[in-house]
Amino acid sequence: MNIRGIQKTSLIDYPGAISTVLFTGGCNLRCSYCHNPSLVYNDCNLHYYSNEEVIDLLRSRKHLIGAVVLTGGEPTIAKGILQFLENIKSLGMKIKLDTNGFQPDILKKIIIENLVDYVAIDIKTSPQKYSLLTKTKLSFNCIKESISLLKDHDIQFEVRTTCVPEFVTLQDLQSIKEQIGQVSHYYLQQFNNDNTMDEALHRVKPYPQEILLLFRQFVQTFATYCDIRGL
Numbered sequence: 766m767n768i769r770g771i772q773k774t775s776l777i778d779y780p781g782a783i784s785t786v787l788f789t790g791g792c793n794l795r796c797s798y799c800h801n802p803s804l805v806y807n808d809c810n811l812h813y814y815s816n817e818e819v820i821d822l823l824r825s826r827k828h829l830i831g832a833v834v835l836t837g838g839e840p841t842i843a844k845g846i847l848q849f850l851e852n853i854k855s856l857g858m859k860i861k862l863d864t865n866g867f868q869p870d871i872l873k874k875i876i877i878e879n880l881v882d883y884v885a886i887d888i889k890t891s892p893q894k895y896s897l898l899t900k901t902k903l904s905f906n907c908i909k910e911s912i913s914l915l916k917d918h919d920i921q922f923e924v925r926t927t928c929v930p931e932f933v934t935l936q937d938l939q940s941i942k943e944q945i946g947q948v949s950h951y952y953l954q955q956f957n958n959d960n961t962m963d964e965a966l967h968r969v970k971p972y973p974q975e976i977l978l979l980f981r982q983f984v985q986t987f988a989t990y991c992d993i994r995g996l
């Protein structure tokens with residue numbers, strides 16, 4: 766699975782449960798605002814945990830934690846993800862998957878095999894600006910497909926957008942709304958300009974609170990619940 770980091774205990778990463786967070790190395794995007802370049806580039810200085818090591822650790826902490834959060838990087842590009850999730854499930858733990866949504870085929874298998882309980886899916890900007898922000902040419906249709914899968918299979922999920930000025934405006938949110946339709950939970954995240962992958966963003970000032978509140982008001986027109994993280 767290429768697990769390159771472990772946070773043994775988290776009270777905030779799985780809604781309503783104490784969790785262990787597993788970080789996978791590698792990503793299919795190169796977001797300008799990314800704060801985890803060492804994970805994205807699979808930095809050889811990061812520790813490598815074998816699957817057995819991770820499962821043994823989870824088993825030994827079964828009495829303390831109820832859930833596992835798989836994040837990255839991008840977990841869905843890791844080889845052997847289905848078997849790995851199955852091994853976690855056999856321990857009786859809930860699983861949350863953090864994903865950028867660009868692997869709907871893998872997500873479909875994960876959903877059909879009942880290997881996930883909660884999904885957090887990033888929508889980084891409108892389709893028009895995606896390639897500029899993520900430095901890739903992947904199609905936004907993949908994200909639409911992932912969201913449809915989550916809706917169709919009644920999986921609990923949240924959408925997350927980091928509000929990077931210029932890349933996320935009211936117009937971009939309008940375009941996202943047109944693409945994905947009504948959703949249950951949407952989180953807007955404050956942009957942090959420290960240590961971003963693209964140094965040009967170090968000079969970009971995060972939006973003031975009133976703009977984010979305005980964004981939230983708009984998102985509430987297509988999300989049952991919307992909140993702002995990182996204010």
Ligand code: SF4
Nearest residue numbers: 792794795796799838
């Ligand atoms: S922000 Fe997430 S999706 Fe984007 S490059 Fe970083 S790890 Fe990958």
